[in-house]
Amino acid sequence: MEPDPLRELERQVEAGGMFAHAVLAQEANRADQNEAIIRGLVELLIQREVVTAEELVAAVDAVRTETDIGIAIRVDKEGSEGVGNPVDCAARMHACHAVCCRLRFPLTVEEVESGLMKWDLGRPYFNRHGPDGYCVQCAPDTHACGIYEERPAPCRQYTCADDKRIWKDFDAMVINQEWIDEALGTGPGPVEVFMTAAEGDSRSRRA
Ligand code: SF4
Ligand code: SF4
Incomplete structure (x- = not known):
């Protein structure tokens, strides 16, 4: 039967x-x-x-x-899309090394679904960082954003001009290294190490 x-x-x-x-x-x-x-x-x-x-x-x-492992999804308010005060990043790169791309923020459902921004499996649904501590869309050599035209709203809206976490003195370009070292760390965390190993493994299996 x-x-x-x-x-x-x-x-x-x-x-x-x-x-x-x-x-x-x-x-x-x-x-x-x-x-x-x-x-x-x-x-x-x-x-x-x-x-x-x-x-x-x-x-x-x-x-x-x-040990807080809260899950976060970002919901942008309608009409909140805008661009923060422009900053001359090229002129500051020697001092800041694009530290803004080491900050974490939650992604929207659309960003997670689009696959442009990978989310961190160890911290859902925040933007994923690589072993260098930078967002995975940040080019290691130039620090250019790989999805600049389609970068998420927090990246478009962010300005470091009044961010005391980043600059002790914005005009004199004095970076707040103490906060950066303490809050952003210097090396890869366990999640970054794991993700890099997993990606390398899957790349070698696809090759
Ligand atoms: S930290 Fe400021 S100056 Fe440096 S790349 Fe980011 S926005 Fe530009
Ligand atoms: S998406 Fe682009 S601008 Fe935003 S954090 Fe990543 S590399 Fe930086």
Whole structure:
């Protein structure tokens, strides 16, 4: 007898649902166990006066910002499309090295769908950076934008003229290296390293 495709589809969906529920139940169980262990440890540490409750709350808050893996999608307001105050980038490039292309921003659904701007798998849906810490559309040698005419609104609207994070003194071209080093880092993060390895691997498989 011919297998009934609808019955087979139903069976697959049912099996997929059961699998998802089983995994979720397992994870919930683990989370419960971990919570019990952490709560026990916290009680013990406070009882023995190793830490105070206030110190613990402060430590948790500090770590929470580091582990924040919020997902973001940008929604541009209608009519908000505009161009920021023009800056003579060519005259400043020797000092800024196009540091604006090391900033991160969330993409719109259209940008994600278009494929022009790759999104960072480790930080959905922010623009992806390469191992050099720059947006993947930024040419490593010239720092020219590979999609200049179609660059996203944050790139069109951005101006560094009044951005104190970038310039200590805009007119004298004194760069804010401390903020840049602290906020943007100097080397590739684990996600960039992973993405580069994965892209190299897929390139070699396509060749
Ligand atoms: S940091 Fe400012 S001057 Fe430098 S490339 Fe970006 S917008 Fe131009
Ligand atoms: S899209 Fe172009 S302008 Fe925007 S961050 Fe990337 S390289 Fe820079």
